Amino acid sequence: MWPWEHLAVAYVLYSLCTNLWLHRSPSTRETIAVAIGSQLPDLVDKPLAWTFGLTETGYSIGHSIFVAPLICVFVFAVVIRSDTVMPAVGFSLAYASHLVTDVLNPVRYGRPIEPRVVLWPLSSPPTGNHGGLVDHFVVYVLRDTTAIVESGLTFQLGIQLLLGVAVVGLWLSDGAPVLSDGWRVVRNTLQ
Numbered sequence: 664m665w666p667w668e669h670l671a672v673a674y675v676l677y678s679l680c681t682n683l684w685l686h687r688s689p690s691t692r693e694t695i696a697v698a699i700g701s702q703l704p705d706l707v708d709k710p711l712a713w714t715f716g717l718t719e720t721g722y723s724i725g726h727s728i729f730v731a732p733l734i735c736v737f738v739f740a741v742v743i744r745s746d747t748v749m750p751a752v753g754f755s756l757a758y759a760s761h762l763v764t765d766v767l768n769p770v771r772y773g774r775p776i777e778p779r780v781v782l783w784p785l786s787s788p789p790t791g792n793h794g795g796l797v798d799h800f801v802v803y804v805l806r807d808t809t810a811i812v813e814s815g816l817t818f819q820l821g822i823q824l825l826l827g828v829a830v831v832g833l834w835l836s837d838g839a840p841v842l843s844d845g846w847r848v849v850r851n852t853l854q
Contacts (some may be wrong), residue, residue, distance in 0.1 A: 664768050668704055671830040672764050673701035678837055680756065688837035689753065692843040696738075696750035698841075700757030703734070704765075720787050722780040726765060729783075731758055733816035806830075 674689075675686055677697045681689050689697065707725030712718045735755040742751045765780045779786045834840070 664764055667827075669701045669705070669757075669761050669764060669825065670698055673697050673760045675830055676760055677753045677756050677834060678833055682837075689840050690749070691840045693753040694840040696754040697757040700738075701761055703758060704731075705762050718783075718787075722765065722788050723762035723783040726762060726781050727783040728762065728781045729785075731762060731781075734758065773816045817848065 674697055677693065678689055680686055681693070704725035705721070706720065707723045708723050711723065711725075712721045718724070733783070735751070735758060739748060739751040740755050742748055762781050766776055766778055769775065769777050777788055779788045
């Protein structure tokens with residue numbers, strides 16, 4: 664999945680949770696925690712495999728269901744001294760959503776679910792070698808761009824675009840956390 668897809672899924676889940684159970688929108692701190700949690704597995708594993716060659720695949724330590732709870736407990740331990748643990752809740756939910764969506768992602772390409780992506784060190788998915796981090800990015804961009812050019816605006820791409828617009832709409836209805844606080848700081852600084 665693309666980074667923005669992981670972020671979108673994580674933000675929607677967290678926003679729905681806070682709106683339904685706490686009757687409020689996510690705060691800026693919580694939204695930042697969700698953004699970090701939604702990206703951390705790839706920020707750990709992709710460079711380890713694709714740039715440094717320390718692991719065989721981009722699904723290892725950061726994607727492991729054996730390591731993830733330890734990371735989430737550590738995040739809770741860090742924020743427990745603050746006035747709220749909600750950023751740790753957001754981080755943990757986002758981290759978990761990353762792992763779940765990576766397991767389910769092959770289904771959208773007509774392949775079976777891939778639980779091996781979260782079972783490191785017991786198992787790991789088949790390896791593929793496209794070179795380093797930049798090379799992988801280029802391969803994925805070319806693959807997706809070529810598919811769009813060859814097939815035009817497909818139903819799947821149309822759905823993805825609509826979902827993207829819906830996520831931005833949700834974020835705006837939540838008060839655009841992060842952006843609104845950043846704008847407030849800039850405005851106060853300029854006055």
